[in-house]
Amino acid sequence: LYPLAIRIAQKIPYSTVKAVFGFPPSTNIGLVFYTALQTAPSFYPSWAEGRSVPCLIPCGIDQDPHFRVTRDIAEGLGYPKPALLHSRMVPGLLGEGAMSTTGHRDDNVLFLNDPIPAVRRKIRHAFTGGRATVEEQRREGAIPEVCSIWALWRTRFAETDAEFRTLTENCRSGALLCGDCKSALLPKIEAFYERQHAARESVREWAESRIITEPPRPI
Numbered sequence: 233l234y235p236l237a238i239r240i241a242q243k244i245p246y247s248t249v250k251a252v253f254g255f256p257p258s259t260n261i262g263l264v265f266y267t268a269l270q271t272a273p274s275f276y277p278s279w280a281e282g283r284s285v286p287c288l289i290p291c292g293i294d295q296d297p298h299f300r301v302t303r304d305i306a307e308g309l310g311y312p313k314p315a316l317l318h319s320r321m322v323p324g325l326l327g328e329g330a331m332s333t334t335g336h337r338d339d340n341v342l343f344l345n346d347p348i349p350a351v352r353r354k355i356r357h358a359f360t361g362g363r364a365t366v367e368e369q370r371r372e373g374a375i376p377e378v379c380s381i382w383a384l385w386r387t388r389f390a391e392t393d394a395e396f397r398t399l400t401e402n403c404r405s406g407a408l409l410c411g412d413c414k415s416a417l418l419p420k421i422e423a424f425y426e427r428q429h430a431a432r433e434s435v436r437e438w439a440e441s442r443i444i445t446e447p448p449r450p451i
């Protein structure tokens with residue numbers, strides 16, 4: 233990507249990245265260049281195929297400024313503007329700060345190609361906002377805001393706002409225990425993975441035929 237990133241960098245004035253990211257004078261030059269490298273995949277298909285190929289970029293909201301800058305310079309480079317699909321962030325399954333001390337790195341995240349037994353294991357071991365004992369949780373309630381399972385409910389697995397509100401209230405009041413909460417979530421996640429795996433297989437041949445294997449044309 234580096235030759236393409238260089239070409240992108242030539243179109244982005246320093247004043248633009250300074251204004252967008254609020255860089256102070258102490259900012260290192262790597263950060264100043266970063267937008268060019270981060271957004272190079274937006275144009276890679278056009279560059280590699282030598283024709284105009286629109287690109288859809290799924291990204292977290294924190295990446296949005298890079299791609300907005302990129303959209304401004306796309307036409308100057310002769311490429312279509314990238315479109316963005318903003319993804320909602322969820323915390324890691326092992327909880328804040330747990331990565332350095334516990335668990336395997338892969339256990340912190342659900343991958344879309346995880347087999348269902350691995351998904352079950354990860355959910356069962358996921359960090360929650362629950363209390364140390366059942367009695368304490370019944371008495372004090374749990375803390376949903378720090379819970380990776382609550383984040384999954386919020387993201388897509390609660391089917392209505394009312395269902396999510398009830399779950400949150402029951403979590404806070406201690407009416408819901410973490411084991412039961414995970415048990416209720418698992419069938420929904422498994423159904424999602426079954427649909428996802430089937431959809432993935434149905435487009436595998438087409439997707440593999442679209443993988444770019446030729447080296448890009450020289451600039």
Ligand code: SF4
Pocket residue numbers: 360361362374375376379380381382403404408409410411413414
């Ligand atoms: S009850 Fe559910 S949402 Fe609440 S802390 Fe436990 S696992 Fe998380």
